[in-house]
Amino acid sequence: MTNLKKHLALLGFLLAAAASAAPALAQQAIRLSTTTSTENSGLLQYLLPKFEAKANAKVKVISVGTGKALELAKNGDVDVTLVHARASEDQFVAEGHGVNRRDVMYNDFIIAGPESDPAGIKGSKDVLAAMKKIAASGAKFISRGDNSGTDQMEKAYWKQVGSQPQGGAYVSAGLGMGEVLNMAAELRGYTLTDRATYIAYRAKTGLQIAVEGDPKMFNPYGIIAVNPQKSKDVNYKGAMQLIEWITSSEGQQLIAAFKVDGRQVFFPSASTAR
Structure with missing residues (x-):
């Protein structure tokens, strides 16, 4: 095999390897729709870097009102949603759009x-x-x-x-x-x-x-994974990583420790509730 052919063969191999790795790398991104309160208060900027470092994952946040956040989840445009409107959350799950709802916190x-x-x-x-x-x-x-x-x-x-x-x-x-x-x-x-x-x-x-x-x-917040049976392209594994972490002892303690102007503003409430 000539040197040119060897180089072309190597290049083809590298391109194929990169192509096969791309989906795996993309899969590391976890798309989160959430309310403006979790963003405006600074809570996510405080919490997410700690999760990302531990999970070796990147969370992409879309901060909107709860109605829009649930709509994005319903359409499969995100993997997980963190919102605060229990009746709408229950309807979202009952209609089969979301699974594994957990209580997270309240204010x-x-x-x-x-x-x-x-x-x-x-x-x-x-x-x-x-x-x-x-x-x-x-x-x-x-x-x-x-x-x-x-x-x-x-x-x-x-x-x-x-x-x-x-x-x-x-x-x-x-x-x-x-x-x-x-x-x-x-x-x-x-x-x-x-x-x-x-x-x-x-x-x-x-x-x-x-x-x-x-x-x-009273203002409770819940987190819900998008149903992978409804939206085939969602990163369900990543969604569950975030859900498990934010409702774990570590995540809950960090929520309790978060303060704005020296005051605790969110109170952890994770349980087995669905």
């Missing part, structure tokens, strides 16, 4: 608003009574308007109240939590927010906590 919702408190609700622990006063006062309320877990909870509150702000008093932003907090500060309005994102943005916005402590404002 709570609050209503944040301007220091001037135009609706006179500051210090309230009754979210429905407070929202009724907001609607009656004509004060501005900034809604996520994006079918996120926060948006779904807000809409459920208004339904129970039986009314909501009208006309220009109600602003449907279609934005993430951090951006909505900034908008609420600019418009001197109220908004429903998870506590973790509020604390992360508090210094920037100057918004005050108006309502907190109502059991109705």
